[in-house]
Amino acid sequence: MEDILVHLSECVEYGKADKNTPFPPQMKGQDGASEFAARALAENISPEAILSKALIPAMDRVGIKFSEKKIFVPQMLLSARAMASAMVHLKPYFVSGTIKKKGTFIIGTVKGDLHDIGKNLVSLMIEGSGWDVVDLGVDVSADKYVAAIQENPGAFVGLSALLTTTMANMEEIVTKIRDVKKDIKILIGGAPVNNDFRLKIGADFYSPNPQGAVEYLKNSA
Numbered sequence: 001m002e003d004i005l006v007h008l009s010e011c012v013e014y015g016k017a018d019k020n021t022p023f024p025p026q027m028k029g030q031d032g033a034s035e036f037a038a039r040a041l042a043e044n045i046s047p048e049a050i051l052s053k054a055l056i057p058a059m060d061r062v063g064i065k066f067s068e069k070k071i072f073v074p075q076m077l078l079s080a081r082a083m084a085s086a087m088v089h090l091k092p093y094f095v096s097g098t099i100k101k102k103g104t105f106i107i108g109t110v111k112g113d114l115h116d117i118g119k120n121l122v123s124l125m126i127e128g129s130g131w132d133v134v135d136l137g138v139d140v141s142a143d144k145y146v147a148a149i150q151e152n153p154g155a156f157v158g159l160s161a162l163l164t165t166t167m168a169n170m171e172e173i174v175t176k177i178r179d180v181k182k183d184i185k186i187l188i189g190g191a192p193v194n195n196d197f198r199l200k201i202g203a204d205f206y207s208p209n210p211q212g213a214v215e216y217l218k219n220s221a
Helices: 002-014 033-042 047-067 073-096 117-128 142-151 164-180 195-201 210-220
Strands: 104-109 132-135 156-160 186-189
Touching: 002 033, 002 047, 002 073, 033 047, 033 073, 047 073, 047 117, 047 210, 073 117, 104 117, 104 142, 117 132, 117 156, 117 210, 142 156, 142 164, 156 164, 156 210, 164 186, 164 195, 186 195, 186 210
Parallel strands: 104 132, 104 156, 156 186
Antiparallel strands: none
């Protein structure tokens, strides 16, 4: 049992999604995260154990290495892809309620912005930490955020922007969200964003990397 979870965790950490994935070179031809996740379930390892003992620790290590600049976006994307391939096998258990969710996180790239790499990384890392993620996609208006909040009481919200021209739309969105639900926790991120801007628009948290958002949610759940 432990061997399967160790292998699964290593596959996620190093970006080995499945047997056909050529990365990393030293694991070429070997089973990947998808195969090990399926094998773990077949051997009656609980979905919660797979999540808590393999996937979450792996993405924690990835997040720490990224924040310490020991790896960069391409490696992080490979790890996120590997985690997503394992999560395919676990998602039915989230839906059925077998895995208890820590909460709901609504995320999107704000109106006018079509960039999604950063948003996708945050989504995958938060989902891998045991949260139900509602991904609204890109070019998300304030009204779309508000509708998602009304459909998901108690959710946290994340706003992403990559352009200085679109980060300005965050303020409008935060204001409209606050008009509907004053006490909701709003996280922001993206290349042009910083903590001073967070304070200016009245958001609750800013992080320059996905790991910061994961840690904030972990401490807030």
